Amino acid sequence: MGDREEKTVLFDESMLQQYQKNTTGKSSLVIVDGSGIQEYDLSKFVDGAYTFGRNENNSIRLNSSIVSGNHGELYLQEGRCYIRDNHSSNGSYLAYGTQFIQMAPDQYYGGDGRDMIVRLGTNHSMDGIDPVLLLYNGQQKEGRWKTYSLHDGDNSIGRAADCDIRLKNVAISRYHAGVRKVKNQFYVFDNGSTNGVFVNGSRIVKPYCLSNKDIFTILNTTFIYDGNVLYYKVNPEGIALEVHDLNKEVPAKGGKKTILDKVSLSIGANEFVAIIGGSGAGKTTLMTAMSGFDSKVTGHVYCNGTDLHENFQTLKNIIGFVPQQDIIYENITLKKMLYYTAKMKMPQDTSNQEIEERIEEVLRMVELSEHKDTYIRRLSGGQKKRASIAVELLANPGLFFLDEPTSGLDPGTEEHLMRTLSKLSKEQEKTIVMVTHTINNLDLCDKVIIMGYGGRLCYCGSPAGIKDFFHTDNLVKVYDIITADSKGWETQFKMSGINAVSGQVRESNGEAIKPRTVSGFAQLGILVRRYTTLIMNDVQRLALIFGQPLIIGLLLTLVARSGIYELFTETQSILFTLMSGGIWMGLLNTIQEVNKERVILKREYMGNLKLPIYMLSKYIVQGVISLIQAVILVLTFVLIKGAPDCKGVIFSNATVEIIVLIFLTIYAAAGMGLLLSSITKSADRAMAIAPFVLIVQLIFSGILFELNGVTDKLSYLTYSRWAMESIGSTCDLNSLDPPGQEESEQVEEQFDDLVATCNDAIAEMQEAYDEKINELQDAVETYSALANNPQTFEEYTSEPQTIEAEYEPAETEENKMYVRSKARTVRSWLILYGSTFLCAGVSVLVLRKLKDEQR
Numbered sequence: 043m044g045d046r047e048e049k050t051v052l053f054d055e056s057m058l059q060q061y062q063k064n065t066t067g068k069s070s071l072v073i074v075d076g077s078g079i080q081e082y083d084l085s086k087f088v089d090g091a092y093t094f095g096r097n098e099n100n101s102i103r104l105n106s107s108i109v110s111g112n113h114g115e116l117y118l119q120e121g122r123c124y125i126r127d128n129h130s131s132n133g134s135y136l137a138y139g140t141q142f143i144q145m146a147p148d149q150y151y152g153g154d155g156r157d158m159i160v161r162l163g164t165n166h167s168m169d170g171i172d173p174v175l176l177l178y179n180g181q182q183k184e185g186r187w188k189t190y191s192l193h194d195g196d197n198s199i200g201r202a203a204d205c206d207i208r209l210k211n212v213a214i215s216r217y218h219a220g221v222r223k224v225k226n227q228f229y230v231f232d233n234g235s236t237n238g239v240f241v242n243g244s245r246i247v248k249p250y251c252l253s254n255k256d257i258f259t260i261l262n263t264t265f266i267y268d269g270n271v272l273y274y275k276v277n278p279e280g281i282a283l284e285v286h287d288l289n290k291e292v293p294a295k296g297g298k299k300t301i302l303d304k305v306s307l308s309i310g311a312n313e314f315v316a317i318i319g320g321s322g323a324g325k326t327t328l329m330t331a332m333s334g335f336d337s338k339v340t341g342h343v344y345c346n347g348t349d350l351h352e353n354f355q356t357l358k359n360i361i362g363f364v365p366q367q368d369i370i371y372e373n374i375t376l377k378k379m380l381y382y383t384a385k386m387k388m389p390q391d392t393s394n395q396e397i398e399e400r401i402e403e404v405l406r407m408v409e410l411s412e413h414k415d416t417y418i419r420r421l422s423g424g425q426k427k428r429a430s431i432a433v434e435l436l437a438n439p440g441l442f443f444l445d446e447p448t449s450g451l452d453p454g455t456e457e458h459l460m461r462t463l464s465k466l467s468k469e470q471e472k473t474i475v476m477v478t479h480t481i482n483n484l485d486l487c488d489k490v491i492i493m494g495y496g497g498r499l500c501y502c503g504s505p506a507g508i509k510d511f512f513h514t515d516n517l518v519k520v521y522d523i524i525t526a527d528s529k530g531w532e533t534q535f536k537m538s539g540i541n542a543v544s545g546q547v548r549e550s551n552g553e554a555i556k557p558r559t560v561s562g563f564a565q566l567g568i569l570v571r572r573y574t575t576l577i578m579n580d581v582q583r584l585a586l587i588f589g590q591p592l593i594i595g596l597l598l599t600l601v602a603r604s605g606i607y608e609l610f611t612e613t614q615s616i617l618f619t620l621m622s623g624g625i626w627m628g629l630l631n632t633i634q635e636v637n638k639e640r641v642i643l644k645r646e647y648m649g650n651l652k653l654p655i656y657m658l659s660k661y662i663v664q665g666v667i668s669l670i671q672a673v674i675l676v677l678t679f680v681l682i683k684g685a686p687d688c689k690g691v692i693f694s695n696a697t698v699e700i701i702v703l704i705f706l707t708i709y710a711a712a713g714m715g716l717l718l719s720s721i722t723k724s725a726d727r728a729m730a731i732a733p734f735v736l737i738v739q740l741i742f743s744g745i746l747f748e749l750n751g752v753t754d755k756l757s758y759l760t761y762s763r764w765a766m767e768s769i770g771s772t773c774d775l776n777s778l779d780p781p782g783q784e785e786s787e788q789v790e791e792q793f794d795d796l797v798a799t800c801n802d803a804i805a806e807m808q809e810a811y812d813e814k815i816n817e818l819q820d821a822v823e824t825y826s827a828l829a830n831n832p833q834t835f836e837e838y839t840s841e842p843q844t845i846e847a848e849y850e851p852a853e854t855e856e857n858k859m860y861v862r863s864k865a866r867t868v869r870s871w872l873i874l875y876g877s878t879f880l881c882a883g884v885s886v887l888v889l890r891k892l893k894d895e896q897r
């Protein structure tokens with residue numbers, strides 16, 4: 043390998059033998075020491091022990107001062123390779139995923155066919171000392187190590203065609219990382235990649251100065267830095283899982299209940315594993331805990347040696363999870379669905395062409411290529427399930443979990459799906475774990491996990507071994523056998539030693555670093571486009587959204603008398619109906635928006651989705667819808683019935699002001715709808731709450747009932763009150779003829795008539811009185827003449843009397859709600875707008891709980 047001088051002496055040629063029959067594949071050993079790198083095909087060597095160290099008597103003589111004379115031993119047996127440290131002075135360190143642990147002296151490690159990287163002498167860089175690396179490649183093709191000579195300046199690593207080291211994995215960014223020479227030192231740096239660069243086990247956040255034999259990894263590619271050379275190899279071997287003592291308890295009556303009982307097991311790379319067991323046995327609980335998606339468990343899950351729960355944020359990109367419900371939208375074509383998901387999941391710099399290629403690739407994997415332009419709602423149950431799998435495959439996860447993917451499928455489709463999964467595990471190098479109820483086709487699996495009640499592990503091994511273990515010839519009977527004594531079978535399985543896991547608990551890798559993901563801004567663009575597409579593809583919904591305001595507007599014109607905007611009561615009723623229509627539409631636009639996609643949302647949130655961005659995307663699209671609805675509703679009415687005569691309070695055009703207000707009302711109600719949709723787990727439940735919310739708005743609007751005291755204060759919490767205040771002042775309701783104006787005029791007329799009648803009567807009475815007085819005078823004069831006693835009277839005329847009375851109507855008070863003032867109108871608008879965003883904030887907080895939701 044390379045053009046370096048090969049000094050290291052490896053196995054003596056006499057040890058060469060014919061290919062061993064029992065070797066299942068080719069394995070190789072790569073040695074990197076002070077002399078460079080050499081690779082040997084181990085399958086050509088006889089079984090037995092091979093010592094390594096500095097001394098000449100070793101089978102493998104190493105050129106480094108840091109290794110001991112007789113440092114350790116390799117042991118080959120039936121194609122397997124074990125490694126042991128022989129009490130060396132400086133120790134040997136075995137890499138588990140991204141970290142090194144010190145090997146206990148005299149203990150054999152390995153033997154499971156997986157790759158091993160061992161650093162001899164030190165697990166960290168030391169000036170002037172060349173550590174030695176032994177790299178065991180288990181059962182893989184030869185010659186996978188490539189050499190790259192570093193040049194001055196930047197050496198780029200990534201997916202792009204012009205990178206110096208080109209890696210074809212889709213999860214690798216186009217210009218993922220680089221190695222740069224600065225003052226005779228080489229530094230590796232992360233170029234803002236999505237999935238990061240790990241040096242000696244830790245993700246780097248700034249350029250890292252490389253020392254000889256430093257190992258760094260980029261996803262599944264391992265690099266070794268050695269002087270001016272990089273050795274690198276793509277690890278196709280997939281991900282192995284080791285589960286140690288997984289335990290879960292949940293609160294129950296009178297204490298706690300164990301639903302996962304210290305489960306330990308191991309799953310090899312690229313294995314296809316089924317979890318079976320009775321209903322409620324704990325299958326889903328185990329799988330969710332193994333996937334890292336449930337953090338409320340104790341115990342450890344190691345993913346190629348790295349603690350999954352502790353490093354979930356870093357590792358979640360390599361995990362695919364298909365829950366029981368489909369994680370796809372209905373009103374979108376399969377290809378579009380995959381496109382938006384790819385945009386969310388794949389590195390941000392992935393070009394559209396690469397996305398197209400990847401989509402074609404995953405469609406081929408799940409055998410749905412011919413359905414790529416079909417709307418998902420038209421796919422069959424089995425096809426939808428495969429579509430969900432395709433969604434998860436996009437980011438090329440190495441570890442795949444599926445919860446009952448075969449439920450509801452007919453036997454033929456079920457077998458087809460099982461074969462697809464089995465093929466995926468082998469051809470695409472994926473480790474697949476699935477929960478299933480069916481026992482048909484279990485022979486397609488490499489391993490079966492059988493759970494007994496109480497979350498007890500009763501079996502984990504080959505499908506062929508089940509019948510032997512449970513002493514039955516019928517798999518169906520296994521369910522009954524376990525139900526009868528789950529605890530007993532759990533004990534028997536533990537004692538059997540089948541699928542035992544190594545007892546080693548590895549140290550944590552330290553603080554988990556969040557992976558860089560698609561930026562919030564980019565996510566927003568993708569989500570807005572996806573949401574818009576979903577709405578545009580739903581013709582019925584579109585008709586409802588834009589038909590409603592038109593119909594409400596038209597109906598209002600039917601009931602509104604001509605002369606609207608003159609009478610207070612009439613105008614107020616129309617404005618109230620406009621406002622209520624706005625609240626109604628806004629609420630119904632959104633009340634099912636979040637809960638109906640809860641499963642998809644949860645899955646995406648467990649990935650890289652940012653909840654505030656998700657919510658913002660809903661608000662942006664709903665904002666546009668609310669505006670269009672407001673324009674349609676108000677213009678339909680105004681164009682037929684005319685606009686108010688007055689000017690607006692803020693704008694000179696009152697119609698524009700009414701549109702703004704109705705928009706804000708619809709938008710605020712849409713915000714409330716999104717909140718209710720976030721709180722409720724199903725669309726049905728949300729719809730059950732909707733009438734209550736609407737009734738509250740009507741009661742406290744201040745229109746139907748007079749509000750004072752507490753009720754008045756309560757009305758401050760409703761949209762209807764602020765909307766009515768604003769719309770009423772815009773239309774200057776207080777300047778219109780107040781209620782009872784006509785009645786008042788009639789009363790005045792009657793009053794005046796009565797006064798006139800009274801005055802007529804008084805005048806008549808006076809005339810009669812004067813007449814009688816005069817008659818009396820005449821009589822007195824006559825009688826006094828007869829009696830010769832003349833009497834004289836002055837002529838009598840009474841003073842004219844009239845009633846002076848004027849009708850004074852009772853004063854009508856100005857309605858305080860509709861007082862026109864810019865400050866009051868702005869206040870109403872701000873309250874409506876602010877409440878919209880308050881709802882958004884609360885919705886995000888509520889949705890954060892999704893992470894802890896089990897189902």
Ligand SMILES: Nc1ncnc2c1ncn2[C@@H]1O[C@H](COP(=O)(O)OP(=O)(O)OP(=O)(O)O)[C@@H](O)[C@H]1O
Nearest residue numbers: 292293301319320321322323324325326327328896
């Ligand atoms: N969060 C929880 N709180 C209380 N009990 C829980 C919780 N999650 C699961 N359980 C209980 O734990 C047990 C195992 O549940 P799990 O869903 O894992 O079973 P399962 O084997 O997948 O069942 P099924 O096949 O019916 O889906 C059940 O009795 C379930 O009711």
